[in-house]
Amino acid sequence: ASTASSNFLRHIIERDLLQGRYRGRRWAGSPGDGTHHEQGGPDPAKVRMRFPPEPNGYLHVGHAKSIWLNFSLAQEFGGVCHMRFDDTNPEKEEQEYVDAILDAVKWLGWSWDAHGTRHLYYASDYFDFMYRAAEYLIETGHAYVDEQTPEQMRANRGTLTEPGIDSPYRHRPAEESLARFREMRAGRFPDGAMVLRAKIDMASPNINLRDPAIYRIKHATHHNTGDTWCIYPMYTFAHPIEDALENITHSICTLEFEDQRPFYDWLLERIVPILRAPQFERAQQLIERIEQQGVEAGKEFALHCHNHAHKLGPNTEPERRMRALFTKWEHDREAVLRDLPRFFELLKTQTHQFTPLLAAALEAYQIEPFNLPHQYEFARLNLTYVVTSKRKLKQLVDEGIVSGWDDPRMPTIVGLRRRGYTPEAIRLFCxxxxxxxxxxxIDYSSLEIALRDDLEGKAPRAMAVLDPVPLKLTNWADVFGSADHREPCTAPAHPQRPELGQRQFSLGPEIWIEREDFMEQPPKGYFRLFPGNKVRLKYGYVIECTGCEKDANGQVTAVLATVVPDTKSGTPGADTVKVKGTITWVGAHEAVPAEVRLYDRLFADAQPDAGGKDFKAALNPNSLTVVRAYVEPSLANARAEERFQFERHGYFCADRHDHTPARLVFNRITGLKDSWGK
Ligand code: ATP
Ligand code: MG
Ligand code: MG
Structure with a gap:
């Protein structure tokens, strides 16, 4: 197993923090009236991540990776991770999925409450703003309504080697596009009649920049906004806006979106003035104040900067720079006003040392340092022997190939949970x-290894016989004086954890053993039961096999043996008889019947859907075997979702839904050893 866990994103965040990019301060009081003062330490909420699933299905193990990545990075840097539903596509989204997603994230151990605030967001809550942003783009000449047919649009898009062709609607006046766009919104046109497109570059080598569609007509009811809208933003348009509105600092997505990054940046740069409208107003007020009051207000500002410069130490360089900035504001106010955010950006990137000072001064005037979110991509998790695509998993559910989203063979989070995986194991795996x-x-066995590493120290042990055959101890009454005698046995609940206590069970004249533990004619090297051989019953006595009973077909119906007196485990006589084999068992008089579900990989092919293969053709027909087992009496008290190590068999979990005190049902999570290589 690889234990290396490099994470280039951590280094990016560290770098940004070192450069002071996101370090804010908490302030109390009001600027300028003497009550303004710094409060507490740096505002920790400045690193903001988000986990933005679309509620169109249940989350899978790939999402678990993304959840871990975003939430753990935010936690590591004292920031916040927003839980956001990217619900901009009305047709496939449902409340059931919203609820299930929240449940899954919570179960994995994460919370979107931070610093007293609930960070749960819905992209659909921003539809009004997105619409305004679209109108703003039209007004500023960066978008147009295109009435070409979808076929024409596709044909005019060009190819990888050939540039696209301008739409005849590309150069229509902004007013005309605006009027059309408002008609689109009013529901005057059917789906697909026209779209709003960004006006970028039809000859760009990046096809995503060839005037991508940003709004389309869709007469559909939305799970959150109902029938308010009949036009919906495209994902690529909506996502950067969601990030910017929530002040996300690092927007992490999978590599498929790398080619979308230029559009992400293009869009945000163009809508800065409306994104930062409140800040803009404050900046404008500040500058007006300086204009009106002239030198006095300027002095106040400079003094403030001065105070902060002083805090930076005896070095007067920052102070000098602050004065220089002030002068520039005086001389070139117009330019500064017009492009204030970019001006801040510029200052931040060009003058490191100066940044904390500027940030402090701007915050003193309640103007947040201006940070647009940045997108970073990482390679998605591909796990062998499963598929990680909500669409394909939904197909398995809809076609009844599995019992539901939470079928224990499913790589969904609810499936892994029901199978018996722990949040800690999933985290370790990530x-x-x-x-x-x-x-x-990533090989599926990595997930199983993480589970074993987590449960090895935690899971109580128990004995279970999964393929039972009876064994009769024919000298029982002679040795113990009565057929009704029961010999009490104890075993540690966990071999390394005495604090977990002891399990109690007993031995009687008839027990259940594994069918494979007896062979009439054993091959060489077989040390378990065969006529004439002795083995130890774990935690019990040494027994000697004397033969077996069979039915008409030659099938063994009972194994026969005798107890060797005075050989009980834990007594002085235990070592007097040496044996090469020890077997597990449960007493027939107290064994509890249980249904045990033995799971195998869902697909027989390691990469079931690679290269566009038909993944359903790769299904493993033997992915589930149900057996009738006998388990030791302590397991009668098992609670749903409780996990155990069944000695020699592996890790098992009481089924979350089907297990009851009256009907025990255990799922095999994984065997004790890696058997995937076989
Ligand atoms: P699917 O195709 O299964 O629906 P998706 O990426 O469309 O996956 P979203 O709901 O949009 O699903 O995903 C939410 C987040 O989870 C996104 O940021 C996405 O990048 C991330 N994610 C999805 N699948 C994986 C994966 N296999 N590995 C890592 N991250 C993933
Ligand atoms: Mg998606
Ligand atoms: Mg998807």
């Missing part, structure tokens, strides 16, 4: 597989 730019496949 940490170990690391974060990189290079794609690849």
């Amino acid at each position: 940490e170990r597989t690391g974060v990189s730019k290079a794609g690849g496949w």
Whole structure:
């Protein structure tokens, strides 16, 4: 197992923090009236991540990776991770999925409450703003309504080697586009009649920049906004806006979106004035104040800067720079006003040392340092023997190939949970597989290894016989004086954790053993039961096999053996008889019947959907075997979702839904050893 966990994103955030990019301060009081003062330490909420699923299905193990990445980075840097539903596509989204997604994130151990605020957001809550942004783009000449047919648009898009062709609607006046766009919104046109497109560059080598569609007509009811809208933003348009409105600092997505990054940046740069409208107003007020009051207000500002410069130490360089800035504001106010945010950006990138000072001064005037979110991409998680696509998983559910989204064979989070995986194991798996730019496949066994590493120290032990055959101890009454005698046995609940206590059970004249633990004619090297051989019953006595009973077909119906007196485990006589084999068992008089579900990989092909293959053709027909087992009496008290190590068999979990005290149902999570290589 690889334990390397490099994470290039962590380094990016560290770098940004070192450069002072997101370090804000908490302030109390009002600027300028003497009550303004710094409060507490730096505002920790400045690193903001988000996990933005679309509520169109249940989350899978790939999402678990993304959840871990975003929430753990925010936690590590004392920031916040927003839980956001990217619900801009009305047709496939449902409340059921919203609820299930929130449940899954919580179960994985994360919270979107931070610093006293609930950070739960819905992209659909921003539809009004998105619409305004679209109108703003039209007004500023950066978008137009295109009435070409979808076929014409596709044909005019060009290819990788050939540039696209301008739409005849590309150069229509802004007023005309605006009027059309308002008609689109009013519901005057059917789906697909026209779209709003960004006006960028039809000859761009990046096809995503060839005037991408940003709004389309869709007469559909939305799970959140109902029938308020009949036009909906495209994902690529909506997502950067969501990030910017929530002041996200690092917007992490998977590599498929790398080619979208130029559009992400293009869009945000163009809508800065409306994104920052409130800040803009304050900046404008500040400058007006300086204009009106002339030198006095300027002095006040400079003094403020001065005070902060002083805080930076005896070095007067920052102070000098602050004065220089002030002078520039005086001389070139118009330019500064027009492009204030970009001016801040410029200052921040060009003058490191100066940045904290500027940030402090701007905050003193309640003008947040201006940070647009940045998109970063990492390689998605591909896990062998499963598919990680909500669409394909939904197909398995809809076609009844699995019992539901939470079928224990499913790589969904609810499936992994029901199978018996722990949040800690999933987290360990995410940490170990690391974060990189290079794609690849992670072997399913990594997940199982993480589970074993987590449960080894935690899971209580128990004995269970999964393929039972009776064994009769024919000398029982002679040795113990009565057929009704029961020999009490104890075993530690966990071999390394005495504090977990002891399990109690007992031995009687008839027990259940595994069918494979007896062979009439054993091959060489077989140390378990065969006529004439002795083995130890774990935590019990040494027994000697004397033969077996069979039915008419030659099938063994009972194994026969005798107890060797005075050999009980934990007594002085235990070592007097040496044996090479020890077997597990449960007493027939107290065994509890249980249904045990033995799961195998869902697909027989390691990469079921690679290269566009038909993934359903790769289904493993033997992915589930149900057996009738006998388990030791302590397991009668098992609670749903409780996990155990069944000695020699592996890790098992009481089924979350089907297990009851009256009907025990256990799922095999994984075996004790890695058997995937077989
Ligand atoms: P799917 O195709 O299964 O629907 P998606 O990416 O469309 O996946 P979203 O709901 O948009 O699903 O995903 C939410 C977040 O989870 C996104 O940021 C996405 O990048 C991330 N994510 C999805 N699948 C994986 C994966 N296999 N590995 C890592 N991150 C993933
Ligand atoms: Mg998506
Ligand atoms: Mg998807």
